[in-house]
Amino acid sequence: MSGDQTDKAGQDLEPVRPRREGIGLIGRLRAYFLAGILVTAPIAITAYIAWWVVSLIDGYIRPFIPSAYNPENYLPFSIPGIGVLVVIVVVTLIGAFAAGYVGRLVLGVGEGVVGRMPVVRSVYGAVKQIFETVLAKKSNAFREVVVVQYPRPGVWSLGFITGSAHPEVQAQLGGHGDEFVNVFIPCAPPTAGYLAMMPRRDVTVLNMTVEDGLKLVMSGGIVVPPDRRPALVEEDQPERKVLAAASRSNR
Known part of the structure; x- marks a missing residue:
């Protein structure tokens, strides 16, 4: 009888193993389908x-x-x-021609004619200035990703600094010595946007590349760029370790 009790006690002491529920055929096919997408x-x-x-x-x-x-x-x-190739070749040849003396002379005469047209000169001048600003290597347009409180305080919007504000805006609004900058706030998806002129002290620059900022805007916040702060923390870790060791030795 004691042996029976021992066997029963031993059976009671055995741990209950959980049943492994494997993924069924439908679940695997669904996972493969999503991976394929x-x-x-x-x-x-x-x-x-x-x-x-x-x-x-x-x-x-x-x-x-x-x-x-x-x-x-x-x-x-x-x-x-073939059309793309033709466009590349033609644009390159036009650039080579415009870089020469004759090309600069012809370009100057053409811009003089366009400058006498009331409406066309405004459109041409604006478009030319935009391309010169964006394509210039020294331009700071779209180099900084920022967040600003827009359209009301407490609501933050992602934007890009496009340059310094107009001197007239600086003269009228910068009475307290504040530097005003132009901030372009795109819509999501970026089909249009808003131009906001605000003091630089109200603009918070992010540690984010322009490419990551555009991804965030184009996806409507679905694609979140990677956090770049851990890389900075890892760089500061040796200094923190030295300070921690010094504090322990002082104790």
């Missing part, structure tokens, strides 16, 4: 946008290519991207 969707969308842009440019440029110089007339198949 994550892999193929970005590639497919990028390829579609690139193909759409190339096809659009080809559709506009291909009719202007002379038949004698169009390689598609000598080949049994169409060449995608």
